[in-house]
Amino acid sequence: MEKNFTGEAENQFYYIDKCAKIVAEKAEKLGRKLTYHIATFGCQMNFKDSEKLAGVLEQIGFEEAETESADFILYNTCTVRENANSRVYGRLGYVGKLKSKNPDMIIALCGCMMQEPDEVEHIRKSYRFVDMIFGTHNIFKLAELLSEYFDTNDHDSSEVIKGKKRKHNMVVDIWKDTDKIVEELPSKLKASFKAGINIMFGCNNFCSYCIVPYVRGRERSRKPEDIINEIKKFVKEGVIEVMLLGQNVNSYGKNLENPISFTQLLKQVDEIEGLKRVRFMTSHPKDLSDELIDFLKDAKKVCHHIHLPVQSGSSRLLKLMNRKYTKEDYLTLIDKLKKAVPDIAITTDIIVGFPGETEEDFEETLDVCRKVGYSSAFTFIYSKRTGTPAAKFEDQIDEETVKNRFDRLLAVVNESSGKYAKSIEGITLPVLVEERDRENSDGKNYLTGRLDNNLLVHFEGCDELIGQIVNVKLSECKGFYFMGEIEA
Ligand code: SAH
Ligand code: SF4
Ligand code: F3S
Numbered sequence: 001m002e003k004n005f006t007g008e009a010e011n012q013f014y015y016i017d018k019c020a021k022i023v024a025e026k027a028e029k030l031g032r033k034l035t036y037h038i039a040t041f042g043c044q045m046n047f048k049d050s051e052k053l054a055g056v057l058e059q060i061g062f063e064e065a066e067t068e069s070a071d072f073i074l075y076n077t078c079t080v081r082e083n084a085n086s087r088v089y090g091r092l093g094y095v096g097k098l099k100s101k102n103p104d105m106i107i108a109l110c111g112c113m114m115q116e117p118d119e120v121e122h123i124r125k126s127y128r129f130v131d132m133i134f135g136t137h138n139i140f141k142l143a144e145l146l147s148e149y150f151d152t153n154d155h156d157s158s159e160v161i162k163g164k165k166r167k168h169n170m171v172v173d174i175w176k177d178t179d180k181i182v183e184e185l186p187s188k189l190k191a192s193f194k195a196g197i198n199i200m201f202g203c204n205n206f207c208s209y210c211i212v213p214y215v216r217g218r219e220r221s222r223k224p225e226d227i228i229n230e231i232k233k234f235v236k237e238g239v240i241e242v243m244l245l246g247q248n249v250n251s252y253g254k255n256l257e258n259p260i261s262f263t264q265l266l267k268q269v270d271e272i273e274g275l276k277r278v279r280f281m282t283s284h285p286k287d288l289s290d291e292l293i294d295f296l297k298d299a300k301k302v303c304h305h306i307h308l309p310v311q312s313g314s315s316r317l318l319k320l321m322n323r324k325y326t327k328e329d330y331l332t333l334i335d336k337l338k339k340a341v342p343d344i345a346i347t348t349d350i351i352v353g354f355p356g357e358t359e360e361d362f363e364e365t366l367d368v369c370r371k372v373g374y375s376s377a378f379t380f381i382y383s384k385r386t387g388t389p390a391a392k393f394e395d396q397i398d399e400e401t402v403k404n405r406f407d408r409l410l411a412v413v414n415e416s417s418g419k420y421a422k423s424i425e426g427i428t429l430p431v432l433v434e435e436r437d438r439e440n441s442d443g444k445n446y447l448t449g450r451l452d453n454n455l456l457v458h459f460e461g462c463d464e465l466i467g468q469i470v471n472v473k474l475s476e477c478k479g480f481y482f483m484g485e486i487e488a
Contacts, residue, residue: 009140009183011144012144037068038075045216046076051188051190058188068098074108082383107132111135113215114136130170131171133170136216140182193468195234199244200252209382209390221252243280244280263292277452282307305344310349313367317354317356352381355393379409379410425475428472429451433467449470451474
């Protein structure tokens with residue numbers, strides 16, 4: 001870690017070039033381009049990181065492959081709940097078999113799960129075929145680590161002498177934390193017309209159930225000018241929608257040399273010419289300011305949607321969760337938001353089965369759901385994360401009770417999202433066309449797009465509309481989504 005970071009991007013371009021030469025030689029031998037595949041788990045942060053990793057791999061000369069039958073496989077992992085980890089081990093079992101048929105394949109792991117020493121130890125011992133492991137703080141080093149891999153391994157079957165054991169050295173580089181932000185490395189957008197933009201990294205909130213602060217490090221904000229310049233660059237390249245990303249966007253800017261508020265940043269983004277839509281997530285209720293709510297009234301491009309995780313409706317549990325707001329505080333915020341922006345869509349995250357959750361606590365959560373009328377909600381069963389305070393709490397809730405509550409919560413959430421959708425059925429609204437949906441048996445081509453409020457609409461149309469905003473009549477509400485018709 002004793003490294004001079006001045007010009008880190010420049011340093012990485014050196015390794016990109018170095019790897020590019022090796023990859024080009026391999027491609028020539030094979031008579032085809034080398035391919036990569038990134039499988040991403042978890043949240044928008046990880047998806048954004050994957051775009052950065054893809055950018056570097058493409059610069060090196062790899063071409064994207066749809067499936068895991070590729071020359072370079074990267075699993076960008078999540079560890080927010082136990083099932084996220086299990087999914088990664090499932091994929092590793094599968095890819096291990098692929099590698100036994102094609103030993104030149106390179107298998108890499110990165111992301112949040114790799115910040116947990118016990119998991120890394122387990123992989124080192126039980127999944128020895130893995131070639132590279134890095135964490136969340138040093139993704140910018142991908143080319144450097146790949147270069148190290150090429151330097152220290154027999155990586156080309158044609159060069160392995162028959163009978164000789166193939167030299168294998170797992171390259172592992174994990175940092176505990178960092179305060180560095182490396183700008184200017186390439187990235188490859190999943191869709192050419194929309195981009196996630198990191199405005200900050202890490203989290204300082206330490207909600208008692210959550211592993212994120214441990215695996216993503218302390219909160220740090222990017223400079224506003226870097227953010228604005230990046231967005232302008234994307235807009236020049238055809239991006240019309242941006243999503244500003246952070247674990248708690250409302251505390252943006254606090255640690256900057258010249259502190260500015262999230263609202264001040266949002267105002268600057270709202271002014272960018274050529275940009276059509278602005279989204280942001282996630283908002284933490286404890287930091288959502290009146291300044292922001294006020295601005296939402298006048299903003300030109302900011303979508304009328306807010307993701308405001310409540311986690312629980314019980315003030316008692318919220319305290320144990322270290323969320324720093326009460327049920328009443330939350331409902332007051334919701335009132336203010338609805339008054340300021342009457343058509344605002346509100347979505348949330350809810351945890352069921354937090355240690356000590358009583359029937360009364362759970363009823364409070366249902367009550368909040370009914371009062372808010374969420375347009376959609378992500379509901380999670382509490383998962384014990386080693387190292388977090390809640391893992392040591394007594395009264396872990398039994399599985400049957402949790403399952404019962406989860407099903408009841410889902411019913412209430414579905415009812416409220418159905419009600420919300422029904423309230424806009426029949427009207428015509430602008431939709432950003434995102435992708436081709438399917439071709440029907442009758443030969444009609446279907447597209448999928450998103451409303452300003454983040455709801456999905458499916459409608460007939462030609463592929464040329466992808467990436468454009470069109471007016472669509474929401475003819476039929478199907479619960480969470482609509483079937484619609486384009487209006488001229
Ligand atoms: N920074 C965001 C959320 C990041 S994690 C926020 O503060 O809202 C996304 C969601 O995963 C959380 O909102 C929470 O609902 C859920 N989550 C986090 N840790 C969890 C755990 N241990 N068990 C179950 N769900 C969890
Ligand atoms: Fe986790 Fe809380 Fe940070 Fe969100 S704010 S990432 S839930 S610790
Ligand atoms: Fe998962 Fe890491 Fe996001 S733990 S939810 S990918 S920040």
